[in-house]
Amino acid sequence: MSEPRDEARATTGKSAENLQKTRLLRSESTKFQDHVAPPIVGALKRGSANTKMRTVKAIAESILINKCSDEKRMKDEVDKHGQWKHSTMGIIEFFVYKILLVGLYIAYGIFRYFQYQYNLMKLRILNVFYSPSNTPQLIRQDVRKLNKIPKVLASILEVKPVGDVGGGSKGLLNDGSKLVCWTVSAGIKQLILYDYEGILQGNVELFREGIYAKLSKYYGPYNVPTFAVKVPHENKVYYNLKGNSQKKSKVSIEVSLLSSRDGRETIVDLTKTMAHLYKQGDLSLDEITVDLVDQELVQLVGHEPDLLLYFGPALDLQGYPPWHLRLTEFFWEADNNQVTYSVFIRGLRVYAGAQMNVGK
């Protein structure tokens, strides 16, 4: 190592650069010998998470990675399926399929790229069409045209990376309070907000302030609708702001905050309690019916929503309480990643047009 350093010191900066380049090249060539993925893959992996480039990246990567790991994968495959062992026909067949797959991936990738761009454009145009600009009257006008609205509305919210617009827990609280405003304006009395990690549940105070601030923006500071924030898991109800939290018999909207804790885990807890009661002889097997479980879970978690809005790119229920999804209508916009009014109102519209025929 001392030799090249001396050389580098002796020669001009330019030659030092050359030296570095050759060294890089040498390291690259050794990499190739070991069948490690070429450096481009690494560069792509480390690249910035530019969402627009994602699809292009997808194509490139699927091609590269498929080609690079072909041999290794083939070995696995051959081991799994005994009949391919030691048969050249099998290997040829396998390569043919691999090449076809790469072709399919490229075709799909190209299609997906255009589809993605089309969806983004559509969403942008819709967002221009439907912008409530903080006025409940406009929302009411949109809703009045619909022949039915959901009694209970639910929404799955996601935390975005802190660096993004509307990211972090603050972004989540903001999205939640926006939704509360739209729901009040639409005349829906019950809203369920679900987030997997329970960030809303953990920041109830902040969330109440957020809702209050947003509502006073929509309705003016002297005319803020009353609201209640419920955390079913803790069995707590909070009315309005912290300062004036006097109990009111009637509120304009009831917001329930759920997390993954209210989903499968609650059913497990219920099972535990029932098992306990059964052992004590307080409960017989015949008494355990769908109605009983339903009654208990409605008390513990809340009612089943009529419409569930998802503000992500592709429907993922993320552990939403399973018992409460029986006949819930889902709505999401493909490739959408924001909580926007256009998704909200379009969801309500689709719901208004939906026909329900249970079992018939």
Added chain:
Amino acid sequence: MVGSETATESSVEWWPMIGLKNLLSHTLKSSNCVPQHIGFIMDGNRRYARKTGQAVRAGHEAGFVSMSKILELCYESGVNTATVFAFSIENFKRSEHEVKALMELAKERIRQLTEHGELAHKYDIRIRVIGEISLLDEDLLEELLKTTEMTKNNKRAVLNICFPYTGREEILHSIKNIISEGIDSKSIDESVVESHLYTGGLPPLDLLIRTSGVSRLSDFMLWQSCRKSTVIEMVDCLWPEFGPARIAWILLKFAFKKSFSSNTTSLEDEDEDEEQLDEAKDGSNRFESSKSFENDFKYANKMEKFQ
């Protein structure tokens, strides 16, 4: 065999199409990113019959033909388990005549599936009828058990036929079984409930497909499909029109998404995890310790009230 030939007359295909189908499924298989468990809500048979001006029964027949074609492609591409929603408990509300016809059809078709040289034999599939089977007629039940018994030693793949089934009943079934087995209440957790479902022991649901443009679960596999990262596809076409090309497209989409995300999300995931820790520190973690205790109390109180 003669009988089955006449019955599946409409499913006879032109041979290059079969070749293409096999090529496509083998290509998909080579991606190693095929869903391990697919659920199907086969909706739209009656609407199809109405649309084409046929009898309701013909619609169901067309639905069966479509199902066997799709399942063939799935198993050929390396899918391990498929679960089809054939009959809901709610379907007993339909006219007596139609229910009876559906039962007959199911009996006939399940027998056909298990026949020599048919789907079950070709792909070494174990066929199971799951759901609240005690609601069925005794004759039918006996017949079904007899036919499914024949496939019980098949190992490579599984086909669950939900008949008559609802997702809530499945959860209830699991709860009841756990209680009657007398499992210690401390050792009951999510995995115990999951293993007592009808689909216990099978791979988790990766993909759920619903046809006819309706975006509801309609009480199908509620517990399984609410899992994070289960892909749900709502397709806007009637079930008999949902052909192999469409399922191949969905499988390609799934494989593309999966092979792409598994390569790149590792970094993003790490970021998210860190963030989650930061933010959840004052949030959900706070109650974690007191949660279970508190809940036990709450439930016990409520149960007392109920009685």
